[in-house]
Amino acid sequence: MSNRENTISSQCFFEGRILRLRVDKVELEGGKIGEREIVEHPGAVAIVAITQDKKVLLVTQYRKPMEKELMEIPAGKLEKNEIPLACAQRELLEETGYMADNWKELLAVYTSPGFSNERVVIFLAMDLSRTLDFPMDTEEITRLDIIPLGDVIDLIKENKIEDAKTVAGILAAKVFYEDETN
Amino acid sequence: MSNRENTISSQCFFEGRILRLRVDKVELEGGKIGEREIVEHPGAVAIVAITQDKKVLLVTQYRKPMEKELMEIPAGKLEKNEIPLACAQRELLEETGYMADNWKELLAVYTSPGFSNERVVIFLAMDLSRTLDFPMDTEEITRLDIIPLGDVIDLIKENKIEDAKTVAGILAAKVFYEDETN
Numbered sequence A, B: 001m002s003n004r005e006n007t008i009s010s011q012c013f014f015e016g017r018i019l020r021l022r023v024d025k026v027e028l029e030g031g032k033i034g035e036r037e038i039v040e041h042p043g044a045v046a047i048v049a050i051t052q053d054k055k056v057l058l059v060t061q062y063r064k065p066m067e068k069e070l071m072e073i074p075a076g077k078l079e080k081n082e083i084p085l086a087c088a089q090r091e092l093l094e095e096t097g098y099m100a101d102n103w104k105e106l107l108a109v110y111t112s113p114g115f116s117n118e119r120v121v122i123f124l125a126m127d128l129s130r131t132l133d134f135p136m137d138t139e140e141i142t143r144l145d146i147i148p149l150g151d152v153i154d155l156i157k158e159n160k161i162e163d164a165k166t167v168a169g170i171l172a173a174k175v176f177y178e179d180e181t182n
Helices: A084-096 A147-156 A165-175 B085-094 B149-157 B164-177
Strands: A008-016 A020-027 A034-038 A044-049 A055-063 A068-072 A075-077 A098-110 A119-130 A141-148 B007-013 B020-027 B033-040 B044-049 B053-062 B070-074 B075-077 B098-110 B119-130 B141-148
Touching: A008 A068, A008 B007, A034 A084, A044 A055, A044 A084, A044 A098, A044 A165, A044 B053, A055 A147, A055 A165, A068 A147, A068 A165, A075 A084, A084 A098, A084 A119, A084 A141, A098 A165, A098 B164, A119 A165, A119 B119, A141 A147, A147 A165, A147 B149, A147 B164, A165 B020, A165 B164, B033 B070, B044 B098, B053 B085, B053 B149, B070 B164, B075 B085, B075 B119, B085 B098, B085 B119, B085 B141, B098 B164, B149 B164
Parallel strands: A044 A119, B044 B119
Antiparallel strands: A008 A020, A020 A034, A044 A075, A055 A068, A055 A141, A098 A119, B007 B020, B020 B033, B044 B075, B053 B070, B053 B141, B098 B119
């Protein structure tokens, strides 16, 4: 049995540069009528970039919705028709000045499935090299930290890393790829 | 140095039952002007509920934004002035018919910090008991599965679990509390 929610009508309330918000009137199980407030998002990528001595690249960025800085793995929105891997390589370089020779898809997750279709593809990037003199995106990124994986796990446990994709990506790298990053 | 983004002006485009969408005009580092599309959310809770024989409660739900069913840990939005733990106890009972005697806060994460302030407090619930004849919320929940933690980890690795809070919560339970759930 599937509770598929058929759309009766749909109204768009906002169409911005990034987001589109619509409200769908839907038919629920048993014929009841419900409303769904939905935010459409173009999708994004994020990168768990791990050095050969098992350190993780983390960027700090001011996040307006919370009015505070968060420490996160490098990430960015997909441009139109952009392939996730190409986007991830671009974002890693722009945000950190690093390139990687070894890329694996680690996870793909919906960040807020209750109200948004945002999907983030999270990559594991290894065999890193620093591109000298690449101008980092300092308009967005305040700081780059390179921290041992074990210490990053501690930061998650202490709730000092508060970004869901970062927590999911780092823990997945530890649980699924710890051997390879050794 | 902090790239704090001061608000120059703010305009609300949508105010629904759950979400509020606004666009802030902000002053960036160096005096440039930018725009931030922001979705305000009341916040939520989620529950990694683990039985004494180390099985995890997972609910399946139709998610309109993706037009498909997702398997997730039990979760729900905070009601006005509701304490996260009380919300988690209510949602666990409503969605699964289970109660728990042992609650720990596992994580608190921002699901989409680039555009939303949604924060999910994820609890670890143990010492579970089934409340007989409690009417499960079948309007929302299609199915309840009770699956060994190791198999849930495999579902994450195979990308059959695609919800970010579920991935973060389950992996955190494994990495931080594996001993206690043994």
